[in-house]
Amino acid sequence: MxxxxxxxxxxxxxxxxxxxxxxxxxxxxxxxxxxxxxxxxxxxxxxxxxxxxxxxxxxxxxxxxxxxxxxxxxxxxxxxxxxxxxxxxxxxxxxxxxxxxxxxxxxxxxxxxxxxxxxxxxxxxxxxxxxxxxxxxxxxxxxxxxxxxxxxxxxxxxxxxxxxxxxxxxxxxxxxxxxxxxxxxxxxxxxxxxxxTHPSGRWQRAADDPRPDAALLRPLASSAWPAGAPLLGATRRAVERELGDDGFVYRFHSDDATELGGAEGAFLLCGFFMSAACRAEGRPVAAARWFERTRAATGPAGLFSEEFDVDRRRLRGNLPQAFVHALLLENAVRTASVPGGVRGVRGARGSAGVVRHAR
The missing domain is CATH 1.50.10.10 (Glycosyltransferase)
Incomplete structure (x- = not known):
């Protein structure tokens, strides 16, 4: 593949x-x-x-x-x-x-x-x-x-x-x-x-970089993450606060101080990471909303590219991007299997212009 x-x-x-x-x-x-x-x-x-x-x-x-x-x-x-x-x-x-x-x-x-x-x-x-x-x-x-x-x-x-x-x-x-x-x-x-560990009590991007990174949500949401290990909630909130935009998630802040959306689009992989992190944190409705928002960012053929231009509502980069579709499949079954999952969210639509907020 x-x-x-x-x-x-x-x-x-x-x-x-x-x-x-x-x-x-x-x-x-x-x-x-x-x-x-x-x-x-x-x-x-x-x-x-x-x-x-x-x-x-x-x-x-x-x-x-x-x-x-x-x-x-x-x-x-x-x-x-x-x-x-x-x-x-x-x-x-x-x-x-x-x-x-x-x-x-x-x-x-x-x-x-x-x-x-x-x-x-x-x-x-x-x-x-x-x-x-x-x-x-x-x-x-x-x-x-x-x-x-x-x-x-x-x-x-x-x-x-x-x-x-x-x-x-x-x-x-x-x-x-x-x-x-x-x-x-x-x-x-x-x-x-x-x-x-960041002084605020969350994971930071690297040993010498205190900023958040959406990639951190992937291991924190894994069933193999050590039970009771700290920092999931604080890390997820920091990613949502600093890297979230209108229900989509960017990877990280650019080193050249370019505003989010300037250098690249929101990373659809990271939107599914956020959904999984919310589910792991015990927030199934939020998980379903992030899932539906990210799922809506497809082209006419129903395929995902790597990135999504939040302002212009269009795909960016190569497609179809394999890992985005993989995380769609994984989140679909896990979100639907918990109370308040996909079936429990009112107003979810298959259009990136409808569901305006994922919080």
């Missing part, structure tokens, strides 16, 4: 920020596999497990975040002598293929754990879990590019994703040494809490 079927569609006309997403990100495979597993056993989850298992066993702690569909390395970025979308070059390749992204290991462990819960994890999958844990043990303290594929830093989300993956694997994969995986999760969590 590739991240998108398109390339070189910029975030808005005249923007040079355009990327080639026609490659297979391991994180996307995990998001899709976990989403389908939430509905029950399915061949798509099995396929995601096979892809992740093969790459982990082949590359270990040299795991790449993205691969070609045949498993080969993603080529470096280059431009073609062709006309792209207005204001954009026709770009191929992606520099993310050579990055180190720690959170990928955590997502893979959560996927393998989901397969184990459904008694669908084979011996290779168990070997892949051991390999992923060994890679985390050796590399969890390294600066890395993180979910958003930025300059290497001590990104909080990556450490929290690792904690969730280790906890899920220790809980669900029956194998020798799994009790030590919890000890590693506790070690990572303790150091992350020491370095990345």
């Amino acid at each position: 590739v991240a998108a079927a398109t390339t070189s569609l910029p975030e808005h006309a005249g923007s040079e920020r355009d990327y080639d997403y026609r490659y297979a990100w391991l994180r996307d495979q995990c998001y899709a596999g976990l989403a389908v597993a939430a509905h029950g056993p399915h061949p798509l989850t099995d396929a995601a497990v096979r892809v992740a298992t093969a790459r982990v066993l082949a590359d270990g702690d040299r795991l790449r975040p993205a691969y070609r569909v045949d498993g080969g390395p993603v080529p470096d970025e280059s431009t073609l002598p062709l006309s792209g979308y207005p204001g954009a070059a026709d770009r191929v390749g992606n520099r993310a293929g050579a990055q180190f992204q720690l959170d990928s290991y955590g997502e893979i462990l959560e996927l393998l754990a989901a397969a184990a819960r459904q008694d669908r994890l084979d011996r290779d999958g168990i070997r892949a879990a051991h390999t992923a844990v060994a890679a985390l043990r050796a590399n969890w303290s390294r600066p890395e590019a993180g979910l958003w594929e930025l300059a290497p830093a001590w990104w909080t989300h990556s450490r929290l994703a690792a904690v969730c993956g280790l906890q899920a694997a220790a809980r669900d994969i029956r194998t020798h040494g799994a009790d030590r995986w919890r000890e590693l999760a506790d070690t990572i969590l303790a150091e992350t809490r020491r370095r990345c």
Whole structure:
């Protein structure tokens, strides 16, 4: 499964920020596999497990975040002598293929754990879990590019994703040494809490960046997040307050002080992260409202792009974007399964211009 079927569609006309997403990100495979597993056993989850298992066993702690569909390395970025979308070059390749992204290991462990819960994890999958844990043990303290594929830093989300993956694997994969995986999760969590807790009592974006980041909501909403661990509510409120706009969610504040919506659109993935965080916090009606608001931001074909222009009510960037659809599937079943879920919200509509507020 590739991240998108398109390339070189910029975030808005005249923007040079355009990327080639026609490659297979391991994180996307995990998001899709976990989403389908939430509905029950399915061949798509099995396929995601096979892809992740093969790459982990082949590359270990040299795991790449993205691969070609045949498993080969993603080529470096280059431009073609062709006309792209207005204001954009026709770009191929992606520099993310050579990055180190720690959170990928955590997502893979959560996927393998989901397969184990459904008694669908084979011996290779168990070997892949051991390999992923060994890679985390050796590399969890390294600066890395993180979910958003930025300059290497001590990104909080990556450490929290690792904690969730280790906890899920220790809980669900029956194998020798799994009790030590919890000890590693506790070690990572303790150091992350020491370095990345904001003075106000929430998680901050990185050890050296006190701002909020919507990516933090993903691990905090996971069923593998340690019971009673603090900071979910405070982190979610900070993301809503500083990164929310008319029921949509942006990733983070730009480093160049550009206003939200100037550099990029609201991230639809993050809207579904917010819905999941509200549900984990015990706020099912708010979860359903965020879900419906984000779900409405589709094109005429009912497909999601990566971003949504809140002011102009239009899609931005490449489409269809795989991880947005994956989170739609996961949130659909989880939101509908709790009292006051999707069916309990009055006034929800399938148009981005109707439901004006998500709080």
